[in-house]
Amino acid sequence: MAVYTEIGEDELASFLTAYDVGEALSVKGIAEGVENSNYLLHTRAGFFILTLYEKRVREEDLPFFLGLMNHLAGRGLTCPLAVAMRDGRTLGRIAGRPAALITFLDGVSVKRPTPGHCGEVGTALARFHEAGRDYGLSRANALSISGWRPLAQAAGERADDVREGLSRRLDEELSLLEGAWPSGLPEGVIHADLFPDNVFFIGGRLSGLIDFYFACNDALAYDLAICLNAWCFEADGSFNLTKGRAMIAGYERVRRLGADEAEALPILCRGAAMRFLLTRLVDWLNVPPGALVRPKDPLEYDRKLGFHRLARSAADYGLDR
Amino acid sequence: MAVYTEIGEDELASFLTAYDVGEALSVKGIAEGVENSNYLLHTRAGFFILTLYEKRVREEDLPFFLGLMNHLAGRGLTCPLAVAMRDGRTLGRIAGRPAALITFLDGVSVKRPTPGHCGEVGTALARFHEAGRDYGLSRANALSISGWRPLAQAAGERADDVREGLSRRLDEELSLLEGAWPSGLPEGVIHADLFPDNVFFIGGRLSGLIDFYFACNDALAYDLAICLNAWCFEADGSFNLTKGRAMIAGYERVRRLGADEAEALPILCRGAAMRFLLTRLVDWLNVPPGALVRPKDPLEYDRKLGFHRLARSAADYGLDR
Numbered sequence: 001m002a003v004y005t006e007i008g009e010d011e012l013a014s015f016l017t018a019y020d021v022g023e024a025l026s027v028k029g030i031a032e033g034v035e036n037s038n039y040l041l042h043t044r045a046g047f048f049i050l051t052l053y054e055k056r057v058r059e060e061d062l063p064f065f066l067g068l069m070n071h072l073a074g075r076g077l078t079c080p081l082a083v084a085m086r087d088g089r090t091l092g093r094i095a096g097r098p099a100a101l102i103t104f105l106d107g108v109s110v111k112r113p114t115p116g117h118c119g120e121v122g123t124a125l126a127r128f129h130e131a132g133r134d135y136g137l138s139r140a141n142a143l144s145i146s147g148w149r150p151l152a153q154a155a156g157e158r159a160d161d162v163r164e165g166l167s168r169r170l171d172e173e174l175s176l177l178e179g180a181w182p183s184g185l186p187e188g189v190i191h192a193d194l195f196p197d198n199v200f201f202i203g204g205r206l207s208g209l210i211d212f213y214f215a216c217n218d219a220l221a222y223d224l225a226i227c228l229n230a231w232c233f234e235a236d237g238s239f240n241l242t243k244g245r246a247m248i249a250g251y252e253r254v255r256r257l258g259a260d261e262a263e264a265l266p267i268l269c270r271g272a273a274m275r276f277l278l279t280r281l282v283d284w285l286n287v288p289p290g291a292l293v294r295p296k297d298p299l300e301y302d303r304k305l306g307f308h309r310l311a312r313s314a315a316d317y318g319l320d321r
Numbered sequence: 322m323a324v325y326t327e328i329g330e331d332e333l334a335s336f337l338t339a340y341d342v343g344e345a346l347s348v349k350g351i352a353e354g355v356e357n358s359n360y361l362l363h364t365r366a367g368f369f370i371l372t373l374y375e376k377r378v379r380e381e382d383l384p385f386f387l388g389l390m391n392h393l394a395g396r397g398l399t400c401p402l403a404v405a406m407r408d409g410r411t412l413g414r415i416a417g418r419p420a421a422l423i424t425f426l427d428g429v430s431v432k433r434p435t436p437g438h439c440g441e442v443g444t445a446l447a448r449f450h451e452a453g454r455d456y457g458l459s460r461a462n463a464l465s466i467s468g469w470r471p472l473a474q475a476a477g478e479r480a481d482d483v484r485e486g487l488s489r490r491l492d493e494e495l496s497l498l499e500g501a502w503p504s505g506l507p508e509g510v511i512h513a514d515l516f517p518d519n520v521f522f523i524g525g526r527l528s529g530l531i532d533f534y535f536a537c538n539d540a541l542a543y544d545l546a547i548c549l550n551a552w553c554f555e556a557d558g559s560f561n562l563t564k565g566r567a568m569i570a571g572y573e574r575v576r577r578l579g580a581d582e583a584e585a586l587p588i589l590c591r592g593a594a595m596r597f598l599l600t601r602l603v604d605w606l607n608v609p610p611g612a613l614v615r616p617k618d619p620l621e622y623d624r625k626l627g628f629h630r631l632a633r634s635a636a637d638y639g640l641d642r
Contacts, residue, residue, distance in 0.1 A: 025428070
C-alpha cells in the first residue's frame with residue numbers, strides 16, 4: 001500500500017490546468033503500488049489515476065514507460081494510457097514529483113489464480129511481447145543477472161538473520177547462475193513484473209495489464225520465467241504443474257518458444273526466483289522505522305528456488321514437446 | 322490511511338449477489354478513514370464505497386449511522402447513501418466484518434480552509450442539525466464528558482512521556498470541566514466529527530458531508546464547538562477570529578444560537594478540545610508495533626486548550642452580538 005506524497009488542493013488545481021479534463025471533482029489516495037503514490041481522480045472527463053513517481057523510479061526512465069503504454073494500447077493491448085497535456089507532453093510535475101495522469105482501467109486482480117487465469121496470462125504475455133517488437137525506445141534491465149551480486153552484497157551477512165546459511169547459499173547460487181546464464185536468446189521489451197497484482201480480470205477473462213514501471217529490454221523467455229514463478233506456485237511452495245502447462249500453452253498460442261528458449265527455461269526460472277529473492281531481501285533488511293509499507297517475504301522465493309534447483313528440463317514447468 | 326481487511330474475489334462476488342448492482346469491474350483499497358477499511362468499487366451501476374467496519378465501530382450502532390445518512394439525504398442534505406440489498410437491508414457482511422455499500426460522493430476536502438470554507442461549514446452544520454430533528458433513532462455520545470476521565474485514566478502517567486506535566490494538567494482540566502459543564506442546552510443529532518477530512522467542496526462551494534460514524538445525540542452547540550476547534554485554528558496554534566466569525570455567522574444563517582448556547586460556547590470549546598486531546602493521546606500511547614496508521618498529534622489540542630482557557634465569552638470565538 002502506498003500514498004507517500006500528499007497533494008494540496010491548490011497544486012492539484014494548477015496541475016490540472018495543463019490538461020483538458022476539467023477540475024477535480026474527487027481525489028482519493030489509493031492503496032496500490034509500493035513504488036509510487038497513486039490517487040484516483042474524478043473530473044467531468046471521467047476517472048483517472050494520478051501517479052506521482054517517488055524516488056525509486058528514475059525520472060529519465062519515465063518517457064520509456066509512458067511511451068510504452070501508449071504504444072501497446074495502439075497495438076490493441078488493453079492497458080492504461082498516459083493522458084497528454086494540451087501541449088502534447090505526458091509527463092508533468094506536482095508536489096515536487098514527476099507525475100502523470102493515467103486513464104482508469106476496469107478490472108480486478110485475482111488473489112488465488114486458477115489454471116484458467118494462468119493460461120490467459122501466458123497468452124497476454126506473448127501478445128505483449130509481439131506488440132512491443134516495434135517500440136522505438138529501449139531500456140536496459142537494471143535487475144538482470146549483472147545487478148544481482150551487488151544486491152547480495154548489500155544484504156551481506158545480515159541475510160543470515162533472515163534464514164541461517166542464506167548468505168552463503170546466495171553466494172553459491174549466484175556463482176552457478178553467472179556460469180550458466182544463457183545469452184543470444186530472442187530479446188525484446190518485457191514487462192518484468194507481471195504478478196497477479198498487475199493483471200486484471202472481469203468475469204474470469206483477462207481484461208488488461210497495468211504497472212509497466214519495471215519494463216525493459218531482455219530475453220522474452222525470462223519474462224515467462226518470472227510469470228511461472230509469480231503465478232504457478234501454491235502458498236506452501238509447491239509448483240502446480242497444471243498451472244505451468246496452462247501458462248506455457250497460453251503463451252505458445254501466440255508465440256512459440258524456440259528450442260534454445262525451451263532449453264534455457266529451468267535456468268531462467270532459477271534466475272527469476274533469485275531476482276525477487278534478492279530485491280525482497282534488501283527491502284526486508286531496510287525497512288525504515290515508522291514505514292507504512294510491510295515488505296514482502298523474501299523466503300517465499302527461497303522456497304521456490306528449492307524447486308528450481310531440482311528441475312531437469314522445461315517439461316518440469318509444463319512445456320509439452 | 323486505512324485498509325485493514327483484505328477481500329478475496331470470491332467473497333466479493335458472493336457479497337454483491339445480494340445487491341442489484343452487477344459484478345465488480347474494479348475494486349481498489351482507498352487510503353481514507355482510520356476506523357474502517359474502505360474500497361472504491363466500480364460496477365455497471367456506477368462507483369461505490371464498500372466499507373468494512375473494523376472493531377472500533379460497535380456493530381449495534383451501525384443501523385443508527387446508516388439510517389441517519391439515508392434520513393439526512395431524504396431531507397435534502399448531500400451525503401452518501403447506504404445502498405439497500407434486494408431484501409431491503411443495508412447492513413451486510415464480508416470477510417467476517419459487518420459491511421455496507423455506500424454511494425460514491427464527489428468532492429474534495431480542503432487542507433487549508435479559508436474563512437469562506439468555514440462559513441459554508443457553519444451553514445452545513447446547522448442544516449444537518451435541522452435535518453436531524455425528526456430522525457427516529459438515537460445514540461448516546463460515548464465520548465461526551467462522562468467518557469473523558471476513563472480516557473485520562475487509560476493514559477495515566479504515560480501522558481507525561483508526551484509532554485511534561487500533562488497528566489496533572491489533564492486532571493485539573495477535567496475537574497474544572499466536570500464542575501462547569503452545561504446542561505439543558507438544545508439537543509439533537511450531532512455529527513461530532515466534522516473535520517476538514519469529512520467535508521467536500523467542488524469549485525469553492527460545499528458539496529457534501531461524509532463519515533457519520535461518530536454521530537450521536539448531544540448538545541447542538543457542542544457540535545459547533547468541535548467545528549470551531551477543527552477549522553478555525555492556524556497551524557501555529559493561533560485562533561483565526563475571522564474564520565470563527567464566518568463559521569458562527571454561517572451557522573446562524575440557518576439556526577440562531579440561544580442565549581444559553583452563546584454563554585456556554587467557551588466551555589463547550591474547551592471540552593471539545595479536551596475530547597480530541599484525550600482520544601488522540603490514548604491512540605498515541607497505544608500504537609501497536611508494525612501499525613500502518615500514523616496517529617495524530619495529541620499536543621495540537623493541548624495548544625488549542627491554551628487558547629480556550631483564556632477565552633472570556635462567545636465574542637472571543639466570533640459571535641457578534
